[in-house]
Amino acid sequence: MRRPTFSRWISKEIRHLSGNDSLNLRKLASRAQSSSPRMIEPLLLYAIETKKTQALLDLVWREDIRVSYENVLAALRDYESIQSMALSEEDFAFLPREYGKFLSSYRAAYRKPETDAESKRLRWERSRDIQLKKGISNAEIYKALGLNPGNVNAYMKHGALDKVSLQNSTDIMKYLYSLD
Amino acid sequence: MSDFAISGIMERLSQLDDDLVALYGYSKRFEIVIVGGGALMLTNLAPESRFTSDIDILTSSAEIESFFNRYDMNADVSTFLFQYPENWRKRHQKIDFDGEVLDVFTLSNEDIAITKLLAWRDSDKEDLLNMKKAGSINDETLWAILNDPTELEVNMSEEEWTIFIEKVHEFLDW
Numbered sequence: 001m002r003r004p005t006f007s008r009w010i011s012k013e014i015r016h017l018s019g020n021d022s023l024n025l026r027k028l029a030s031r032a033q034s035s036s037p038r039m040i041e042p043l044l045l046y047a048i049e050t051k052k053t054q055a056l057l058d059l060v061w062r063e064d065i066r067v068s069y070e071n072v073l074a075a076l077r078d079y080e081s082i083q084s085m086a087l088s089e090e091d092f093a094f095l096p097r098e099y100g101k102f103l104s105s106y107r108a109a110y111r112k113p114e115t116d117a118e119s120k121r122l123r124w125e126r127s128r129d130i131q132l133k134k135g136i137s138n139a140e141i142y143k144a145l146g147l148n149p150g151n152v153n154a155y156m157k158h159g160a161l162d163k164v165s166l167q168n169s170t171d172i173m174k175y176l177y178s179l180d
Numbered sequence: 181m182s183d184f185a186i187s188g189i190m191e192r193l194s195q196l197d198d199d200l201v202a203l204y205g206y207s208k209r210f211e212i213v214i215v216g217g218g219a220l221m222l223t224n225l226a227p228e229s230r231f232t233s234d235i236d237i238l239t240s241s242a243e244i245e246s247f248f249n250r251y252d253m254n255a256d257v258s259t260f261l262f263q264y265p266e267n268w269r270k271r272h273q274k275i276d277f278d279g280e281v282l283d284v285f286t287l288s289n290e291d292i293a294i295t296k297l298l299a300w301r302d303s304d305k306e307d308l309l310n311m312k313k314a315g316s317i318n319d320e321t322l323w324a325i326l327n328d329p330t331e332l333e334v335n336m337s338e339e340e341w342t343i344f345i346e347k348v349h350e351f352l353d354w
Contacts, residue, residue, distance in 0.1 A: 012182065013182055013183065013184060016182035016184065016185060016231070017182075017184065017231055035306075036306075037301075037302035037303045037306060038231065038303050038306070042233075097256075098233075101233040101234050101254075102233050104233075104234060104252060104254070105183055105184070105233045105234055105252050108183075108249075108250070108251070108252035109183055111250075115195075115250045115251070116195075118250070119195055119198070119199050119202075122199055122202035122203055123198070123202045125202070126201075126202040126203070126205075166195070170198050173198075173201070173202060174201075177201075177205070177206070
């Protein structure tokens with residue numbers, strides 16, 4: 001699984017948040033200051049990442065947002081990149097809460113491979129436990145679920161987590177549970 | 181797929197549900213109570229454009245706490261539990277999530293509205309307006325909660341209560 005760069009991630013999310021797959025800064029800034037206040041924070045992060053900060057500030061007519069933007073920009077001034085900051089900081093208490101929430105979300109997205117690997121490990125351990133207790137062969141598993149024999153053997157016997165998808169590891173676990 | 185769309189929330193809840201099955205089997209059930217944007221999205225109280233960057237957990241089974249970071253969940257809002265209506269648990273609603281071992285709840289619509297009235301940020305006003313337009317708040321139920329001094333008033337100073345009631349009237353007049 002390819003890890004998202006902050007640039008790719010925030011652009012994807014801004015497109016979604018725009019409601020019409022748009023990255024038009026003028027339209028986004030207008031929406032954020034009127035009907036979609038929740039866009040205020042991710043929009044600044046997007047502008048910083050795409051080096052459009054000044055362009056965004058030029059589009060801000062609300063003084064309260066301008067002040068908040070300037071405060072956040074000052075807080076982020078010493079960081080080389082948002083990505084490295086998001087991945088290295090323990091918490092984001094130095095930023096307003098909503099910015100911290102977005103950065104935490106990016107960090108969770110970046111760490112999804114580890115999250116999925118841990119989930120697969122839990123499923124594997126439970127699957128092995130049930131398999132041994134019930135005496136179920138790997139062949140029975142891959143035949144019942146229509147999975148690749150080599151991959152199931154490697155996964156079940158050696159815990160090769162990369163040989164099965166998260167969905168398949170879940171299906172294997174639930175299949176074993178279902179056997180009486 | 182956006183991490184902030186309802187599909188993103190459901191995917192995380194499903195993975196958590198299956199993690200719990202892996203760890204504990206089917207011998208017990210677990211619960212979480214979601215508030216905030218996630219709650220609005222899961223109960224269809226928000227328009228499609230609504231999003232949430234994380235899942236706000238009001239309360240949860242203790243076993244789930246170690247998973248919070250992994251699934252971008254946080255329990256920060258639980259520190260404000262003392263401000264919530266006292267009897268929210270009597271009115272909470274089960275979310276339509278078909279968990280193997282995980283039951284997901286949120287507050288009643290009126291209690292959600294009250295939390296938004298308490299916070300009163302621009303984003304909360306946006307949510308309240310959408311809830312009002314959708315007719316999802318029962319004014320009678322709302323006032324029944326507010327008129328019971330043991331629900332909210334008991335946790336506020338007189339000044340805080342007065343300001344809060346002014347917000348309620350402002351909201352109902354929109």
